[in-house]
Amino acid sequence: MKANVRTSLTDLVPPLVALVLAGVVSSVIVLLTGESPLRIAHVMLSGSVGGAGSIAGTLEEATPLIFTGLCVAIAMRAGLFNIGGEGQLVVGAFVAAWIGYRVGGLDPALHVALCIALAGAAGALWALIPGLLKARFGAHEVINTIMLNYIAFILTNYLIGLPYFRKPGQIPQTEDVLASALLPRMTFLYKYTRLNLGFVLAVVCALLVFILLRKTGLGFEIRSVGYNPLASRAAGISVVRSTLMAMAIGGFLAGMAGSERVLGVHRHFISPFPFGYGFAGIAVALLGRNRPLGVVVAALFFGALANGGAQVDIATTVPRELVTVIQAIVIIFVACEYPIRHLVLRRRGAET
Amino acid sequence: MDFILEIRDVTKTFPGTVANDDVSLNVRRGEVHALVGENGAGKTTLMNILYGLVRPDSGRIVLRGADLPLKQGFLGTDYGIGMIHQHFMLIREFTVLENIILGAEPTRGPVLDRAGARRKVEDLIARYGIEVDLERKVRDLSVGEAQRVEMLKVLYRNADIIIMDEPTGVLTPQEACGLFATMRGLVADGRTVIFITHKLGEVMDVSDTVTVMRHGRVVGDMPVGETDVARLAELMVGRRLDAPPRRSGSSFGAPVLRVDHVRLEARPGVKPLEDVCLEVREGEVLGLCGVEGNGQFELFEILIGLRRPSAGSVVVRGVDVTRRSPAARREAGLAFIPPDRTTMGLIAEFSLRENLLLGRQGDRRFSRMGFLDGEAIAEETSRLVGEFGIAPPDPDARGYSFSGGNQQKIVVARELARDPEVLVACQPTRGVDIGATRLIHTFILGQADGGKGVLLISADLAEVLSLSDRIGVMYRGAVVGVLDRGDATEEKLGLMMAGVAD
Numbered sequence: 125m126k127a128n129v130r131t132s133l134t135d136l137v138p139p140l141v142a143l144v145l146a147g148v149v150s151s152v153i154v155l156l157t158g159e160s161p162l163r164i165a166h167v168m169l170s171g172s173v174g175g176a177g178s179i180a181g182t183l184e185e186a187t188p189l190i191f192t193g194l195c196v197a198i199a200m201r202a203g204l205f206n207i208g209g210e211g212q213l214v215v216g217a218f219v220a221a222w223i224g225y226r227v228g229g230l231d232p233a234l235h236v237a238l239c240i241a242l243a244g245a246a247g248a249l250w251a252l253i254p255g256l257l258k259a260r261f262g263a264h265e266v267i268n269t270i271m272l273n274y275i276a277f278i279l280t281n282y283l284i285g286l287p288y289f290r291k292p293g294q295i296p297q298t299e300d301v302l303a304s305a306l307l308p309r310m311t312f313l314y315k316y317t318r319l320n321l322g323f324v325l326a327v328v329c330a331l332l333v334f335i336l337l338r339k340t341g342l343g344f345e346i347r348s349v350g351y352n353p354l355a356s357r358a359a360g361i362s363v364v365r366s367t368l369m370a371m372a373i374g375g376f377l378a379g380m381a382g383s384e385r386v387l388g389v390h391r392h393f394i395s396p397f398p399f400g401y402g403f404a405g406i407a408v409a410l411l412g413r414n415r416p417l418g419v420v421v422a423a424l425f426f427g428a429l430a431n432g433g434a435q436v437d438i439a440t441t442v443p444r445e446l447v448t449v450i451q452a453i454v455i456i457f458v459a460c461e462y463p464i465r466h467l468v469l470r471r472r473g474a475e476t
Numbered sequence: 477m478d479f480i481l482e483i484r485d486v487t488k489t490f491p492g493t494v495a496n497d498d499v500s501l502n503v504r505r506g507e508v509h510a511l512v513g514e515n516g517a518g519k520t521t522l523m524n525i526l527y528g529l530v531r532p533d534s535g536r537i538v539l540r541g542a543d544l545p546l547k548q549g550f551l552g553t554d555y556g557i558g559m560i561h562q563h564f565m566l567i568r569e570f571t572v573l574e575n576i577i578l579g580a581e582p583t584r585g586p587v588l589d590r591a592g593a594r595r596k597v598e599d600l601i602a603r604y605g606i607e608v609d610l611e612r613k614v615r616d617l618s619v620g621e622a623q624r625v626e627m628l629k630v631l632y633r634n635a636d637i638i639i640m641d642e643p644t645g646v647l648t649p650q651e652a653c654g655l656f657a658t659m660r661g662l663v664a665d666g667r668t669v670i671f672i673t674h675k676l677g678e679v680m681d682v683s684d685t686v687t688v689m690r691h692g693r694v695v696g697d698m699p700v701g702e703t704d705v706a707r708l709a710e711l712m713v714g715r716r717l718d719a720p721p722r723r724s725g726s727s728f729g730a731p732v733l734r735v736d737h738v739r740l741e742a743r744p745g746v747k748p749l750e751d752v753c754l755e756v757r758e759g760e761v762l763g764l765c766g767v768e769g770n771g772q773f774e775l776f777e778i779l780i781g782l783r784r785p786s787a788g789s790v791v792v793r794g795v796d797v798t799r800r801s802p803a804a805r806r807e808a809g810l811a812f813i814p815p816d817r818t819t820m821g822l823i824a825e826f827s828l829r830e831n832l833l834l835g836r837q838g839d840r841r842f843s844r845m846g847f848l849d850g851e852a853i854a855e856e857t858s859r860l861v862g863e864f865g866i867a868p869p870d871p872d873a874r875g876y877s878f879s880g881g882n883q884q885k886i887v888v889a890r891e892l893a894r895d896p897e898v899l900v901a902c903q904p905t906r907g908v909d910i911g912a913t914r915l916i917h918t919f920i921l922g923q924a925d926g927g928k929g930v931l932l933i934s935a936d937l938a939e940v941l942s943l944s945d946r947i948g949v950m951y952r953g954a955v956v957g958v959l960d961r962g963d964a965t966e967e968k969l970g971l972m973m974a975g976v977a978d
Contacts, residue, residue: 340846341837348834352823358780358814359835359890360803 138464139411142457145464149457150450159442168447171435172428178435180310180317184389186427187319188213190326191381192405193412193419194333195251195374199265200414201337202370203350204258208269209378210402211276212250216243216379218280220386221393222289224301235304240325240383247379248372250276255371259364265371273402281395297394307388320388327420329377334416336373346370378402407455426451479538480505480668481526481637486535488521495521496532497692503637503685508659508669510679510700513689514712514909515880519672522689523639527552527559539637558635560626562642568615573597575614576628600631604661619769620651627658638662639670644678645906646768649937649970656682674712674910676705690714713910721917722942723924723961729758732809732929733898738788740774740953748774749785750953756898756929761920763944764933764955767973771953772933773815776902779931780812781805793897806835809897813887813904815933817880821887824876828866829857831875832890856893864889865915881912888916898929905939917943937966951975 151161172182192209199206220243227235254268283289284296291299307320337343348356349366357363381401386393408426412418433447457464481503488496496518503509513519524530526537528551537544539555552559566575573590576597582589597610608617608624617625623643630638640659644652659669659682671683679686680700688696688711696703696711710716733756740749749771756762766772777783779790781802789798792808800808814820822831833853836842842852854871861869864885866878875883884904891899901920905913920943923930934940940947941964948958949972957972 339848341843341848342846344830344833344837344848348823348826348830351825352819354782355814355820355823355834357782357802358812358820360801360806361835361837362801362803 139413139458141464142460143454146450146454146457149453153446153449153453154442157442157446159440164436164440164442167436167439168429168432170432171439172432177314177317178431180314180319181431181434182424182428183323184317184319184427185430186423187323187326187384187388188381188401189404189408189423189426190323190330190420191377191384192402193408193423194330194405194416195378195381195402196405196409197412197414197416197419198333198337198346198377199370199374200409201350202346202366203353204255204367204370205266206251206254206269206371206374207266207406208251208254208272208402209374209381209405210399211269211273212247212375212378213382213385213402214273214276214280214397215250216247216382217386217397218283218382218393219243219246219379220305220383221298221301224305224387225299225392228302228304230304232304232306235302236307236387239301239305239387240380243383243386244376244379247377247382248375251371251375251378252368255368258371259367277396280393280397284393284395291392295394298392300391301387305387306391307384309388318389320384322384322388325380325384326423329380330416330420333373333377337416342366342369378405407451407458410455411458429454478505479503480540482538483522483526484536484538486522486525486532486537488525488530488532494692496525499535499689499692499694501687501694501697503668503670505668506663506666507684508663508671508682510671510673510683510686511689512672512674512676512679512686512708512712514674515907516691516909517689517712518692519689520641523559523641523670523672527557527639553633553635556634556636557639558630558633558637559639560623560630560641560643562645564622564626566614566622566625569613571611571613572608572617572625572628573610575625576610576632578629580633597628597632600628603665604631604658606658619646619767620648620654623647623655636666637668637670639672641672642674643671644673644675645935648767648973649966650974651767652678676708676712679708680705688712709910721914721921723761723921723945728760728945729927731755731757732793733900733931734789734791735775735779736789736791738775738778738785738790740771740778740783741786742774748953749778752788752950752953752955754931754948754955756931758929759924759927760946761924761930761932761944762958763940763947764931764950765935765937765940765947765969765973766950768935770950770973772902772935772950774953775950776812776815776900776933779805779810779900780814803835806894806896811891811894811896811899813884813891813899813901815902815906817883817887822875822883824874826875827872828861828875828878828886829853829871831886832857832860832893834890836890836894860889860893864919879909879912880907881909884908884916885912888919892919892923896923896928898931899923900931900933902933903935904932905934905936937969941966941969949973 154161154164171178173179192213195209196206220239223239223242250272253272254265257263257268258265289298291297307322309317309320311317313319337347345361345366346369348361349363353363404426408419408422412422429447429451433444436442436447437444479502483499483501486496486499499522511519521530525532532546537546544555573594577593582593594610606624606627608621614622614625643655647655662669673679683700686698686700687694688708690712735752735754738749738752741747752775754762764772778785781800789796792810795808797805797808818824823834833842837848842849857871866882866885866889904916920930920932932940932943944961946958946960947964947969948955949969951973
């Protein structure tokens with residue numbers, strides 16, 4: 125147990141070093157634009173954690189990232205690269221909006237639960253397509269998840285054009301969901317926030333994924349196959365089953381992200397659907413080292429970057445795009461984790 | 477005294493272990509110097525230091541009277557040191573000649589001087605009697621031939637100190653004899669051979685001097701004439717060894733495993749298995765030997781269920797399992813020790829506890845409603861750790877942190893915990909220290925003594941001879957003969973392994 129604590133502490137060092145290095149490089153870039161890095165840092169900090177409104181905004185931005193980060197992470201643990209979170213999120217969002225405005229007369233708790241469950245199921249089915257292709261034919265999941273992203277965008281765009289789904293008017297969107305389907309907003313934190321109960325759901329999901337991976341036979345199989353598919357097969361573990369389950373669970377989580385955006389934030393499906401949470405989930409999983417609780421922390425970090433970045437755009441001459449650049453720099457340094465880890469460990473080795 | 481090579485007080489630590497602890501070693505010009513020790517004794521690290529792949533923390537190496545510059549970028553090849561690795565470093569699609577000259581191509585202007593190169597290689601072939609066809613592609617060579625190509629590569633680069641890392645593991649006894657003759661020829665010609673091995677019989681046969689290492693230290697250094705196999709084994713292990721276990725049973729029951737006309741066509745025209753028939757009976761150890769690459773590995777893959785045969789069947793106690801999954805085969809009573817524990821036997825990142833559970837996570841004993849039962853698993857872990865002497869007994873230690881012998885004990889413990897009807901063991905003691913080997917052999921024999929069947933697939937003739945009741949020989953994808961233990965001799969088996977039927 126002690127050894128475990130020590131290894132997880134050592135695990136924390138490389139991402140932290142990566143973040144510090146990213147901060148240094150970002151400061152240089154800010155300097156080049158003629159702004160003061162300290163001022164930008166101040167604006168970003170106060171915009172992301174300075175006060176109830178900022179914190180609520182950060183949590184709101186983090187919510188879908190927790191879901192999509194978990195989606196990528198669980199696939200990674202099974203040795204799969206699920207780049208399809210975006211598409212799985214979009215089909216989930218569409219289904220949530222549809223059930224949200226079309227099915228009436230339900231108790232609110234039941235209505236919300238139904239919307240989320242069906243959105244998750246839609247995401248899971250969407251993810252199972254590449255999962256099946258991989259398990260049955262060995263078709264590479266990277267290609268197929270990417271392709272299914274496009275199919276999801278175009279399919280929902282087509283459907284939203286049909287009179288059955290489309291709200292009359294110029295904008296291709298559905299009707300707003302009924303009040304019974306809305307995820308309650310956490311206005312006790314901040315009056316105008318869009319932060320909603322979906323955040324709590326996301327954290328609960330992270331805990332559930334943690335329990336799944338650590339405490340269940342299925343989680344054992346997923347981790348086993350992710351580490352060494354050959355030894356797993358030889359030991360009698362079904363790689364097909366773990367592949368399908370990891371894709372389906374991931375897809376379900378991405379679908380939930382879509383439902384959170386619709387039921388808690390936008391209240392309808394619109395095409396094109398706000399873009400990027402699915403892809404950002406890859407970076408979140410990477411920074412969170414594919415661990416459920418690490419994903420929560422990483423999602424909060426990226427949420428803070430996004431939220432603080434909006435303030436930078438408003439309050440300084442630095443364009444918001446710079447925040448995207450900073451995010452990218454963070455990702456690059458996190459991806460460079462191996463050399464950083466190597467340096468850290470070598471220092472340690474020299475000490476002993 | 478004419479030492480061509482003096483290693484003085486070399487120390488090398490890796491995080492957590494001292495691989496070489498103040499090692500000194502003197503090698504005379506023109507001798508075969510054997511370096512023996514169990515896995516992890518530090519032989520390979522020492523040779524990698526000499527070859528320039530690893531930098532020592534301290535110490536000197538004096539070569540031909542001058543200090544070697546042991547700094548970054550130093551390479552043994554520049555100083556006439558050549559190394560023949562256990563795993564060949566050849567390009568399969570190139571011809572033998574191309575492989576030999578690769579990286580040291582002779583040129584005339586910008587043009588490759590093939591004819592000049594060929595003349596030089598042919599000289600070497602004639603001088604040392606190393607027979608190999610220069611125009612064949614490496615992918616068409618046998619393992620023994622590929623090793624001769626490695627040898628020519630080293631000689632072509634004018635190495636006069638030749639390090640051979642466990643060269644006989646992949647050879648038939650006859651091929652090994654040929655290699656020893658070549659080694660004697662090299663030293664007669666003034667070259668020096670450093671011969672890494674853990675087969676002590678070979679040391680006695682071919683070397684002049686032997687150095688024994690244990691736990692990173694040199695524990696013995698003597699002319700071969702002044703020692704014997706028993707004394708060397710004791711030095712290597714650090715204690716007196718009991719006599720190796722031997723098969724003593726003789727009453728066999730009904731067949732428990734039948735392999736019936738199994739064929740495998742991997743690609744059109746490539747047939748790793750031509751026609752394999754076997755039968756293992758209750759209480760019997762059937763040994764299956766052969767030079768590596770004659771279909772043993774493919775047969776194992778078919779038995780464990782990683783591969784489907786093109787034809788034929790595998791029957792366990794009357795149940796046809798040919799089309800069943802690995803899990804279903806275990807249900808039917810099979811258990812498996814895979815040939816490579818690091819890629820196939822266990823999961824390096826998993827803890828000891830998880831590795832002992834691997835494949836049994838759905839078992840009703842260890843799982844309730846899909847949730848793992850931590851208490852039952854902990855109990856099973858400590859039971860197996862005690863019974864099989866796995867060290868260190870830390871359930872949280874990761875698979876990769878165990879020594880080869882203990883990794884293999886983990887695999888054996890997990891597989892025997894199912895109380896199988898038939899154990900299929902493939903290379904169960906390859907790269908395993910003597911102590912663990914004895915233990916694993918005892919467990920294998922225990923299975924047979926308990927009335928269970930054992931199929932032992934191994935390239936180690938001594939192992940097969942000491943454990944088996946009957947011995948089959950595989951050659952080019954078929955079982956070319958099965959001998960009773962009483963009729964089998966190393967020589968007879970060697971001829972069959974080489975495809976010379978009697």
